[in-house]
Amino acid sequence: MVRASAMVLDGYGINCPYETAYAVRASGGEAKIVHVGELIASPKILEEYNLLILPGGFSFGDDLGSARVLANRLRHGAGEALRGFIGSGKLVMGICNGFQALVKMGLLPVPDFRQRVTLTYNSSGKFEDRWVRLAINGKSPCVFTKGIEFLDLPVRHGEGRFVPSGKEVVEEMLGKNLIACQYIGPGGDVNTYPYNPNGSVGGIAGICDESGRVFGLMPHPEAYNHFTNHPLWTRNGGKGGEGLRMFRNAIGHIESCL
Amino acid sequence: MGNDACRIEVRPKGGLRDPGAASISAQVYELFGIRPKDVAIVRAYSICGSVSDEEAEMLGRELFADAVSEEFSAKEAFYPDYWRVEVGFLPGMTDNEGNTAREGIRDALGKEVEAYSSRVYALSADFDDDAVVGEIAKKLLANEVIQAWKISPPGEAAFEPYLPRVELDHAPVAGEIDLQVSDSELEAISKSRTLALSLEEMREIKAHYAKPSVRKERERMGLGKGATDVELEALAQSWSEHCKHKIFNAKIDYSEEGEGVEGRAERIDSIFKTYIQSATDEIRKPYVVSVFRDNGGIIRIDHEDDIAVKVETHNAPSALDPYGGALTGILGVNRDILGTGMGAKPVANINVLCFGMLGDKDVPKGCLSTRRIARGVVRGIEHGGNMVGIPTVNGSVVFDKCYAARPLVYAGTVGLMPHAIGGRETARKEIRPGYLAVMVGGRIGKDGIHGATFSSQQQLTTGIAGSVVQIGDPITQKKVIDMVLEARDLGLFEAVTDNGAGGLSSSIGELAQMSGGCEVWLDKCPLKYPGLDPWEILLSESQERMTLAVPEGKLQAVMELARKHGVEAAAVGKFTDSGKFHIFYGKNTVALLDMEFLHEGAPQMRLKAVWRKKILMPPNGLPADHNDALAALLASPNIASKEWVIRQYDHEVQGGSALKPLMGECAPSDGGVVRPVLGKKWGIAVAHGICPKYVEDSYLMALNAVDEAVRNAVACGARFGYLACLDNFSWPDPIKGPRNPDGDFKLAQLVRAARGMHDAAVAYGMPIISGKDSMKNDYYVDGSKYSINPTLLVTVVGKVEDVGRIASSDFKEVGDPIYVLGTTRLEMGGSEYFGAYGGVGEGMPSVNLKENALLYPALSRAIEAGLVRSVHDVSDGGLATAFAECAIGGGVGAELELSLISKETDEDAALLFSESAGRFIVSVREKDAFKFEKAMFGTKVKKAGRVRGDKRVVIRNRGNGLINKDVYELKDIWRGALKW
Secondary structure: OOOOEEEEEEEOOEOOHHHHHHHHHHOOOEEEEEEHHHHHHOHHHHHHOOEEEEOOEOHHHHOOOOOHHHHHHHHHHHHHHHHHHHHOOOEEEEEOHHHHHHHHHOOOOOOOOOOOEEEEOOOOOOOEEEEEEEEEOOOOOOOOOOOOOEEEEEEEEOOOEEEEOOHHHHHHHHHOOOEEEEEOOOOOOOOOOOOOOOOOHHHEEEEEOOOOOEEEEOOOHHHOOOHHHOOOHHHHOOOOOOOHHHHHHHHHHHHHHO | OEEEEEEEEEEEOOOOOOHHHHHHHHHHHHHHOOOOOEEEEEEEEEEEEEEEHHHHHHHHHHHHOOOOOEEEEOOOOOOOOOEEEEEEEOOOOOOHHHHHHHHHHHHHHOOOOEEEEEEEEEEEOOOOOHHHHHHHHHHHHOOOOOEEEEEEOOOOOOOOOOOOOOOOOOOOOOOEEOOOOOHHHHHHHHHHOOOOOOHHHHHHHHHHHHOHHHHHHHHHOOOOOOEEHHHHHHHHHHOOHHHHOOOOOOEEEEEEEOOOOOOOEEEEEOHHHHHHHHHHHHHOOOOEEEOOOOOOEEEEOOOOEEEEEEEEEOHHHHHHOHHHHHHHHHHHHHHHHHOOOOOOEEEEEEEEEEEOOOOOOOOOOOOOOHHHHHHHHHHHHHHHHHHHOOOEEEEEEEEOHHHOOOOEEEEEEEEEEEOEEOOEEOOOOOOOOOOEEEEEEOOEOOOOOOHHHHHOOOOOOHHHHHHHOOOOOHHHHHHHHHHHHHHHHOOOOOEEEEOOOOHHHHHHHHHHHHHOOEEEEHHHOOEOOOOOOHHHHHHOOOOOEEEEEEOHHHHHHHHHHHHHHOOOEEEEEEEOOOOEEEEEEOOEEEEEEEHHHHHHOOOOOEEEEEEEOOOOOOOOOOOOOHHHHHHHHHHOOOOOOOHHHHOOOOOOOOOOEEEOOEEOOOEEOOOEEEOOOOOOOOEEEEEEEEOHHHHHHHHHHHHHHHHHHHHHHHHOOOOOOOEEEEEEEEOOOOOOEOOEOOHHHHHHHHHHHHHHHHHHHHHOOOOEEEEEEEOOOEEEEOOEEEEOOOEEEEEEEEEEOOHHHOOEOOOOOOOOEEEEEOOEOOOOOOOHHHHHOOOOOOOOOOOOHHHHHHHHHHHHHHHHOOOOOEEEEOOOOHHHHHHHHHHHHHOOEEEEEHHHOOEOOOOHHHHHHOOOOOOEEEEOOHHHHHHHHHHOOOOOEEEEEEEEOOOEEEEEEOOEEEEEEEHHHHHHHHHHOOOO
């Protein structure tokens, strides 16, 4: 059995590597926090891992647009290594700022280094921290969301509004079930604020590529690692750290398929 | 073809809504009554360096504009037919976006260039003339303290780069100042150099330089008879109120006057020693690791981990540039924690803000509007916490007109540190002669010069503001935190401290006390731009810098680690045992001071304090229907939900959030609880108390603030008996003078507040582990003085043994019995209820420390036993308000019978709205009621209500209905009142 081994990127204002690495370990995998500078200096080190996670944060202060400079730096500095990593069937996950980076690098929804969609300023004009409910697309090839129907997670961002470059991109994503998760309100509606916290088109919260192995989402699964994270836990007693299910899925896939 | 400078503009693609522009449009209408036809915001970048037209196009495409949502122009201006207001930073201000652009260009082109950011606000409207646009620019779009702007009328848009370069045509020089002069000349020296030194202090310095031994030594070193400007500035910084807390350490003659006052008189030798330090000494808790001597206090949590805590104020800068002031405030207190012991990792932020009334249109001349201050401060705290990745777990906003000219911004941070690394205690710094002083982080510029002496000044005017206001850089700070903590774990340094007020002079100067001297090499310091005088390099408060004490053999490893993190580092001095503070600029000595004189030479102040009892009037008319009063209170700014602000702060980052500022949909928490070590079940509770409304008797103000903070911490599940507190005194000038005739009264209020702090801390067995004071919160303009009310913030941190047992404030399930804990008294003086109807009134809450010290540990134990389903402290707005909040949070109805509670009054209004301390509302499961009552045996606990099956909030006294409201109606009032 292959042991799941995650590279969790850090540095330049990425600010969730600690809890992201914890989430991997608590889900049964190994995790190492690696500075982006170290990866750029020797992209070959990526080969030692089978899961790459770009955690949340404010890389380069989100100046010039969220994750823009990080995306460029990774593309210029480690583009080939990333291509090889994805090509060999390994997994990539981008959370919040990491999702923004994947999208702006052009690794989602198609990992060919061409940007097709973006994440821009919330319709509310504000950074917001609130818990949302995600509806998971059961038909999606996404390996991270397998077996999950609904999941509550926190969002914490100012630039999470999903905008596609055109109709054909949406059609392709719909046709291939690349929309892995959507924000959903109590009535099943995906567009109503604050259940859709940022004005994302179609309530899109997370997408994957055709293989299902490259996945990005705005909400933070690593921040639901314990039952006391959920805002309702003092009312209903809470369930275990449900956000870990995504990490367990990834680890399960690595252990059984790689 | 290569250009020397170019410009790129970026805007959202057509059809894509820009919420920022919509907000500007709304504010133009709100402030100026003009409804623009269209508003757009253009991001502009000006680049100085050799960039070809093709390269500029490439940068626009790949770096500056988003391929999906934005478009760029490298040739001509967007919106040429609109009024264009371009806002950019003044030369020398930190331009984070410009700096990032420079890095991005390096990645893309492999070239070093200069890059500057600016914003163009394009307005389409029928303005009468450019004067209106000028007003909009000045009052809304730009802050003249930090920014410049340019207005282009329609059709006149230019496409010129905006290059705010610092060009100092100045050869650095150390000046000499003759101090053997008259008193009036001494005073003139202090004033003209913004030294904030009193005549007595100037005389002390003069006498020092006149000593034959000093003269002889200076002669030997080739120095003149006078002081160098470097020396005088270093002395002023080290002796400043900000750094030395002279008022807190003064000898004070205290007396009392007024009707019914016993006329107590006493002499106090240092408020700090008498009331603060002594309380901690008397309490002697085993978990106290380090108090008062470091940047923050440290307490033990378990066998592996300690926590460090510090709360600071950043008041003066926030008045001038709310965003930059609050941002540097929060980043500054993060650095305090990073510089405590061998360095702690920031794991939680706290912020408490005091503003004027949001609706007030008339603010003192020269002040920003309260709304603008509030918006800017909130954004600064948002960026400071969110970007660095520190959860903001607790805070509050207090509104009172006394803060209109001088808002208060309290920022606090909790840090986590291993108790020991490789057998070495992390609380202890150690410096041996020969260790190098290594500065890491940002470069030095003219920014922030005189911050320490400025905040110690008697007044705040905008005249000298240019150099004291600065903007923080959260990302550089994040990189510095990462680097320092990694260096700590690798054992690369033996001491660390932050560069805050006073810059290197303060950081190296203070660390040097451990080895007994230092050398500083000013020419080795990395500068933002050339042309700084030696004293400016030493005193600059440029942000995001730490100083490490590094053994020589480890310097290379430190430099390599800094490179990895993209952090600047330089060895800028050496610790010695020479007894001297010895500063070089190149080969020349520019300052040579005895360490002892620098740190201990300031003469102790002697001050007089007189307390005069005032008569306080209650309001004239109070409403007959208590439902109206409850609705008015729930909508009042000090009680209404702060959700609008809270949601802009990240409370989840680091993954350990357990009790958030809002639970469920909107239930307000009494404090915050986080698990800083994921995988362990203990947590840290953070709570606070602040009640400036009891200012007329500051002894009671302090008792109430401590009690409120403790109550909140206990309600959050912190164990009573495992608490520690911090005091932050923000005061108006307490030194009597011609412009400040009641200074002696304010000093008496300070004495009384400190005494209250002491008495409450001792009664609760709670050590005071750190504190800070901010003493000159006055604003003078056109012969008028605007002073804040004395304001004491008490912050409490405590250990939660098992976060899985704590409770939130919202009522849970139909039928749950409701208890009122503590005694309700006729204590309406200063209450929100009286305040809402225009009065203050006698009879402020007296705080029964003994009774509470029995109640709190019992409640702690009941929570730890898992018996408590909801708990909420009773404070602003009294029992009725707290009861309504519990129901609102749970979205349920509830009823309460006041005749059943523990009380010393039968007056309906007092039972509902009195703000007696020491009270909680608790609900439990029906099946746990007996166990709960047993756990609380011997305390003032009364079952007085239950959660209802309908949605009515009902309060009765002896069966008479006083309150009967729908919970959703109350929720809308409370939740919707405050947005800005």
